Amino acid sequence: SQKIEQNSEALNIQEGKTATLTCNYTNYSPAYLQWYRQDPGRGPVFLLLIRENEKEKRKERLKVTFDTTLKQSLFHITASQPADSATYLCALGGGATNKLIFGTGTLLAVQP
Amino acid sequence: DSGVTQTPKHLITATGQRVTLRCSPRSGDLSVYWYQQSLDQGLQFLIQYYNGEERAKGNILERFSAQQFPDLHSELNLSSLELGDSALYFCASSVRSLALGTDTQYFGPGTRLTVL
Numbered sequence: 076s077q078k079i080e081q082n083s084e085a086l087n088i089q090e091g092k093t094a095t096l097t098c099n100y101t102n103y104s105p106a107y108l109q110w111y112r113q114d115p116g117r118g119p120v121f122l123l124l125i126r127e128n129e130k131e132k133r134k135e136r137l138k139v140t141f142d143t144t145l146k147q148s149l150f151h152i153t154a155s156q157p158a159d160s161a162t163y164l165c166a167l168g169g170g171a172t173n174k175l176i177f178g179t180g181t182l183l184a185v186q187p
Numbered sequence: 188d189s190g191v192t193q194t195p196k197h198l199i200t201a202t203g204q205r206v207t208l209r210c211s212p213r214s215g216d217l218s219v220y221w222y223q224q225s226l227d228q229g230l231q232f233l234i235q236y237y238n239g240e241e242r243a244k245g246n247i248l249e250r251f252s253a254q255q256f257p258d259l260h261s262e263l264n265l266s267s268l269e270l271g272d273s274a275l276y277f278c279a280s281s282v283r284s285l286a287l288g289t290d291t292q293y294f295g296p297g298t299r300l301t302v303l
Contacts, residue, residue: 109291117296118277118296164230177229177232
């Protein structure tokens with residue numbers, strides 16, 4: 076069955092450093108991959124989308140890579156700030172219904 | 188603010204009861220999705236509706252049902268509630284970008300259900 080793995084352990088980094096989060100998947104060939112941010116008790120918020128034929132996508136301090144051979148996406152936040160602290164979810168999409176399959180998320184904590 | 192509204196924000200009820208959660212999608216969005224998120228769990232996809240018709244089903248229990256009305260709002264009905272049904276229930280809406288073949292989902296603030 077389809078499986079998405081994100082670092083279950085929290086990622087703690089110092090303010091100003093680059094945070095790198097990993098999303099690995101198996102038994103799936105997504106047409107695209109998305110990253111969402113979720114704050115405690117709130118709904119996820121869409122950040123970035125990258126398609127299967129794209130290697131890299133950037134938006135301000137965010138960068139996403141997508142390697143369909145490795146079945147992996149990396150999500151980078153450069154010059155991280157305490158306000159970036161949240162859980163980050165990756166989601167795979169595609170197919171007739173375009174149903175999204177979400178990973179369990181990685182909690183990022185940026186220390187001042 | 189995503190433009191997706193959910194009511195109520197909080198719901199406390201007893202085991203065996205039935206509740207209805209309501210969702211209004213963003214203006215123009217035809218698809219509505221329902222998700223369950225338990226403590227320390229990921230988002231579990233329950234069901235999707237597109238323009239009033241069921242489109243995809245996930246791990247939705249038989250005690251749960253949903254529908255999408257002609258005005259595109261949706262309701263999730265949970266019956267014979269159990270303690271384990273306590274969770275955050277999210278609704279999301281989207282309009283599939285036919286040109287791009289993608290489906291960005293916009294999530295509501297969620298309904299926190301507590302079953303005592």
